[in-house]
Amino acid sequence: MKSRMLTALNASGVLVGLLLLWQALIWVLHIPTFMLPSPIAVGQTVVSRFPSLVGSFLITAAAAAGGLLASIAVGVVVALIFAQSHWLRRMFLPYTILLQTVPIVAVAPLIIMWVGAGLFAVTLITFIICLAPIIANTTQGLISVDENMVNLFIMQNASAAQILWKLRLPHALPAIFTGVRIASGISVIGAITGELFAGSSSVGQGGLGYSITYALAQLQTDYLFALVFAATILGFLFFFIVMFLEYYFLHNWHESARKTETQ
Amino acid sequence: MSLGPTNSYTPQAPNEQPYIAFEGISKTYAGGSNTAAIPILQNIDLAIGRGEFVSLIGPSGCGKSTMLKLVAGLTPAGAGKLSIDGMTPANAREIVSFIFQDATLLPWRTVAENVGLRLELERTARFRREEKVASLLELVGLAAAAKSYPRELSGGMKMRVSIARALSTRPRVLLMDEPFAALDEISRDRLNEELLRLQNEQKWTAIFVTHSVSEAVFLSSRVLVMAPHPGRIAYEIPIDLPYPRTAETRMQPAYEDLVAQVSKTLRGVHSL
Structure with a gap:
């Protein structure tokens, strides 16, 4: 407990130091605000434009969460199908790698052409880039069940559904969480990247990515910085939610979710 | 090399209906496209009586575990007939339990x-x-x-x-595949004693695969020494130590003699 507080203190000390350095650089080098706003100017912008900042934050959060949740639902189902047969995996698993390697910035214009710019397009882009890690990790988790554990269920004349719900899925849970953790990180990046291309303010308010392009065009560099901070907080938020869920579901039994004991 | 008073294995016609019966059981694993099929078990005849505790011991690859999987109905026999209380392995599952090496x-x-x-x-x-x-x-x-x-x-x-x-x-049947192999000796001895206590109370029939000679002798009414390439039962050693067996049993000269005899037989099989 004491050491954890010390860690927090050290980390926040670094933050304060960096902010001071930043402010000092601006004073000493006379950097114009449109190139690099001072921390104080950014702080003032955060306060004065708080409602629109929160609005953008929520729009991006919705797209990222929607895409992530959809990719979990679809990814787990696809993995369940893949887990059924060695041949299916051989035929289709390589294409999930394709899904991961295709540059999303190249695909985004196509998606806009097909579904139109807006929240749905952004969610779809997020969904596409989140899918591969979910499928790959879940499949691995489902097929790595110990053979004798399956034998145990077979000898009890367990149904396929019982083997799935009572053995394969719980066994795969740590692997699913690994996939979700990776996907949650890229979901925020995906949503913001998507908004750079496909964001729309047709409802009067765009997401963080859209607002970033807008702020850049207007040379509102202080607002741009505020948006970047909001995006960072969003990424942290997703990370912590997934970490919490992982701990909640796995801490009783799985090593990855247990606190390491320090001597 | 003399194998002492050990009987080379010839299946006896049982005087009563056996509880578990292997009749001419063979099992081959199909090799790859270029390799020949590998015989795992060849022509196994074995009759196990109700309530018997039989141990299978032998070098790796002699088909000990396959014998258990056959009884459990987890793998089909290539040839021959296997019955458990008159039932096929698939139908006998309700009365069979399997304890694996891993818990x-x-x-x-x-x-x-x-x-x-x-x-x-x-x-x-x-x-x-x-x-x-x-x-x-x-x-x-x-x-x-x-x-x-x-x-x-x-x-x-x-x-x-x-x-x-x-x-x-x-x-009614307990199949055990080296269940105590990963344990330290004290825990293993203690669990062996408890296993016999449970069997005495519940009277199930046991087939026990092990690499430990002393464990096989301590537990069993009969030790079957198996030989590889192809897997077969080479020798049969009856263990006529009285039940109930306790920690005291391990101190008796008769127990030590049997351990020595099984060890010697096993060494003979290893050098085949």
Whole structure:
């Protein structure tokens, strides 16, 4: 407990130091605000434009969460199908790698052409880039069940559904969480990247990515910085939610979710 | 090399109907496209009486584990007939339990939930299940650990949970594949004694695969020494030590003689 507080203190000390350095650089080098706003100017912008900042934050959060949740639902189902047969995996698993390697910035214009710019397009882009890690990790988790554990269920004349719900899925849970953790990180990046291309303010308010392009065009560099901070907080938020869920579901039994004991 | 008074194995016509009967059982594993099929078991004849405790011992690759899998109905025989109390292995599953080398506990379930797994799969009512699990945990001395998770248990305790789970469906046949191989000697001895106590109470028939000669002698009414390439039963050594066997049994000269005899036979098979 004491050491954890010390860690927090050290980390926040670094933050304060960096902010001071930043402010000092601006004073000493006379950097114009449109190139690099001072921390104080950014702080003032955060306060004065708080409602629109929160609005953008929520729009991006919705797209990222929607895409992530959809990719979990679809990814787990696809993995369940893949887990059924060695041949299916051989035929289709390589294409999930394709899904991961295709540059999303190249695909985004196509998606806009097909579904139109807006929240749905952004969610779809997020969904596409989140899918591969979910499928790959879940499949691995489902097929790595110990053979004798399956034998145990077979000898009890367990149904396929019982083997799935009572053995394969719980066994795969740590692997699913690994996939979700990776996907949650890229979901925020995906949503913001998507908004750079496909964001729309047709409802009067765009997401963080859209607002970033807008702020850049207007040379509102202080607002741009505020948006970047909001995006960072969003990424942290997703990370912590997934970490919490992982701990909640796995801490009783799985090593990855247990606190390491320090001597 | 003299193998002493050991009988080379010739199957006897049993005077009563055997409980588990292997008749001309053979099993081959199909090799790859370029290799020939590999014979795992060749022409096994074996009759096991009701309530007998039979150990299989022999070098790796002699088909010991395959014998258990055949009885469990987990793999089909290539040729021959195998019956358990007159039933085919697939139909006999309800009266057969398998204890694997790994305790194969589900790590996300508590000890009590693991013991209750088979009853749960059978859809036994919850209150009946909890009652049964409590008495099973009492039986294997783990009542205090009911709410622990497998990761918190020692190897010996995990194996006790596995035994309790195997006994939960009141099996008539217990198949054990090196269940105590990973344990230290003291835990192993203690679990051997407990296993015999449980068998004395519940009278199941046991087939036990092991690499430990002393364990095989201590537990069994009969030790079958198997030889590889192809897998077959080479020698049969009756263990006529009186039951109940206890820690004292291990001090007796007759026990030590039998251990020496089985060891010698096993060495003979290894050099085949």
